[in-house]
Amino acid sequence: MTAELPAWSEPFADEHRSALQRVVPFGSIDREWAIGGSDGSGALVAIIDSGVERDHPAVGGRLVRSVVVDLSGDEPSVQDDPDGSDVVGHGTACAGIIHGLAPAAELVSIRVLGPDNRGKGMAFATGLEWAIDQGASVVNLSLSSRSDALFGTFHELADAAYFANVLLVSAANNVPGPSYPSLFASVVSVAAHDVPDPLVWFYNPAPPVEFGGYGVDVDVAWKGGGRIVATGNSFAAPHLAAIATLIRSKHPGVTPFEVKAILAATGQGARVP
Amino acid sequence: MSDDPSRRLSSNALALLDEIAVRIEAGRRLELGSSEAVLRSIVDATVSLFQAEAASIALYDVTTDRLIFGVAAGEQGQGAIGLSVPPSEGLVGYVYTTGQAIALSDVANDSRFGRQYAEKTAYVPRSIVAVPLVDEHGTIGVLEVLDKRDSASFSLRDIELASIFARQAAVAISSSRVERDATSLLRAALRALIGDGGSPSHDESIDEIAGAATASLQGDDESGLWALVEQVARARRADPSSVGLVADLLAVLASHAEATGRTRGGAGRR
Numbered sequence: 023m024t025a026e027l028p029a030w031s032e033p034f035a036d037e038h039r040s041a042l043q044r045v046v047p048f049g050s051i052d053r054e055w056a057i058g059g060s061d062g063s064g065a066l067v068a069i070i071d072s073g074v075e076r077d078h079p080a081v082g083g084r085l086v087r088s089v090v091v092d093l094s095g096d097e098p099s100v101q102d103d104p105d106g107s108d109v110v111g112h113g114t115a116c117a118g119i120i121h122g123l124a125p126a127a128e129l130v131s132i133r134v135l136g137p138d139n140r141g142k143g144m145a146f147a148t149g150l151e152w153a154i155d156q157g158a159s160v161v162n163l164s165l166s167s168r169s170d171a172l173f174g175t176f177h178e179l180a181d182a183a184y185f186a187n188v189l190l191v192s193a194a195n196n197v198p199g200p201s202y203p204s205l206f207a208s209v210v211s212v213a214a215h216d217v218p219d220p221l222v223w224f225y226n227p228a229p230p231v232e233f234g235g236y237g238v239d240v241d242v243a244w245k246g247g248g249r250i251v252a253t254g255n256s257f258a259a260p261h262l263a264a265i266a267t268l269i270r271s272k273h274p275g276v277t278p279f280e281v282k283a284i285l286a287a288t289g290q291g292a293r294v295p
Numbered sequence: 296m297s298d299d300p301s302r303r304l305s306s307n308a309l310a311l312l313d314e315i316a317v318r319i320e321a322g323r324r325l326e327l328g329s330s331e332a333v334l335r336s337i338v339d340a341t342v343s344l345f346q347a348e349a350a351s352i353a354l355y356d357v358t359t360d361r362l363i364f365g366v367a368a369g370e371q372g373q374g375a376i377g378l379s380v381p382p383s384e385g386l387v388g389y390v391y392t393t394g395q396a397i398a399l400s401d402v403a404n405d406s407r408f409g410r411q412y413a414e415k416t417a418y419v420p421r422s423i424v425a426v427p428l429v430d431e432h433g434t435i436g437v438l439e440v441l442d443k444r445d446s447a448s449f450s451l452r453d454i455e456l457a458s459i460f461a462r463q464a465a466v467a468i469s470s471s472r473v474e475r476d477a478t479s480l481l482r483a484a485l486r487a488l489i490g491d492g493g494s495p496s497h498d499e500s501i502d503e504i505a506g507a508a509t510a511s512l513q514g515d516d517e518s519g520l521w522a523l524v525e526q527v528a529r530a531r532r533a534d535p536s537s538v539g540l541v542a543d544l545l546a547v548l549a550s551h552a553e554a555t556g557r558t559r560g561g562a563g564r565r
Binding site for chain 2: 072109110112135142164165166168169193195196197199201214216237238239250251252253254255256
């Protein structure tokens with residue numbers, strides 16, 4: 023029978039089945055198992071945002087690379103941005119949140135907000151594609167695009183990330199109407215809750231927004247070495263990105279949908295058996 | 296242009312088209328600038344609902360690639376009017392570019408943020424909420440509210456409320472962008488009626504007919520109609536509550552004009 027199966031069925035054939043054993047013992051996982059003792063080591067987190075201030079104390083020197091998307095040529099390209107600047111402060115805030123929870127994770131900044139704002143959706147897509155190519159463990163996205171023209175592009179990128187074992191974590195958009203890729207099913211979409219604890223997260227079984235993270239009156243790093251108190255979904259997303267980083271650091275074998283399942287099983291709202 | 300397009304239409308049809316054109320033009324002139332009045336009433340309502348020091352709306356301007364603050368309300372809001380910000384800078388630029396609603400507080404503690412703000416508006420806020428204005432094509436601007444008097448920061452609920460006001464503003468702007476001139480409306484209507492059989496000469500005749508029908512709109516306003524429409528539009532823009540008063544005054548003046556017209560025994564077409 024084995025010989026007659028199409029190639030797609032091969033992994034499930036008798037002689038290959040032993041390779042299908044997963045590391046996750048579902049049914050017995052808890053927070054201690056999921057993230058206990060994890061510091062994010064071995065994980066690479068990409069932050070697609072306004073840039074990250076390399077020398078900001080909140081980033082702890084863990085920024086290993088900064089790039090910027092350049093739209094000036096015929097094709098959008100990704101250039102090194104050695105100065106590691108942040109044009110707003112928001113990207114540094116995200117980096118500070120992630121570093122605070124996963125201090126050993128390496129951070130890479132992909133700046134998609136720059137002097138030229140035209141074609142912002144295309145800059146965003148180019149940055150996302152680059153992050154996937156780098157094999158980031160987790161990509162934190164505060165942006166989403168409303169461009170119908172880019173629906174297909176973002177759909178392909180979300181799938182490419184999923185199949186390349188890259189977890190996308192995206193801030194949900196408060197405004198009604200489509201926004202990509204935050205509404206795609208493979209993405210961890212996050213809205214803010216107001217429990218003042220970075221390690222409190224919730225799973226919502228009624229999507230599209232599946233997770234709640236700390237995002238109200240959060241003390242965050244800001245541009246110029248400063249700090250500010252901030253509220254919004256875009257401060258909730260990096261909390262979930264950091265927790266996902268802890269999971270992936272401790273359990274390198276888990277895939278994006280397994281990370282989702284672990285996040286759901288260990289969130290505050292989860293029922294204890 | 297060789298033959299007169301009006302010859303191809305009966306004089307009756309052309310007169311009807313002319314009348315339609317006049318009504319379109321009157322409607323357009325009455326609505327001009329109305330979105331600004333709506334935006335102003337939205338920022339006014341925002342300030343009173345939030346008990347805020349200021350609220351303002353910045354709209355993206357394609358030609359300058361800047362977000363320009365056109366309307367503001369509140370005691371501390373006026374300094375923002377006319378301010379323009381590149382979409383790549385600051386909180387307003389970030390909210391415009393990402394479409395993410397954001398609230399910040401303890402802003403004054405961040406010296407750089409405060410100083411940048413104060414340099415431009417002569418007012419340093421303690422807290423700020425910025426939400427995107429989104430229509431069906433994307434983000435078109437940002438609504439910003441500064442300093443709730445009874446609270447040190449803006450809550451998630453505040454972000455939601457501000458987003459509702461922002462949606463109203465976006466709707467007002469979208470609908471005003473439909474304002475079109477009489478010639479292009481007539482041209483579109485004629486093209487739709489006749490169908491897309493569309494040879495270039497076909498299109499040319501449609502243009503000529505639309506041009507002939509709207510010819511009376513060009514040139515000097517001898518009838519005084521547009522001067523009158525402009526005054527009515529001004530009254531509508533100024534203050535909705537005084538529209539009734541203006542209408543009453545106009546009624547008195549109109550009766551007087553009618554009486555004068557009868558005694559002189561003449562009346563123009565308009």
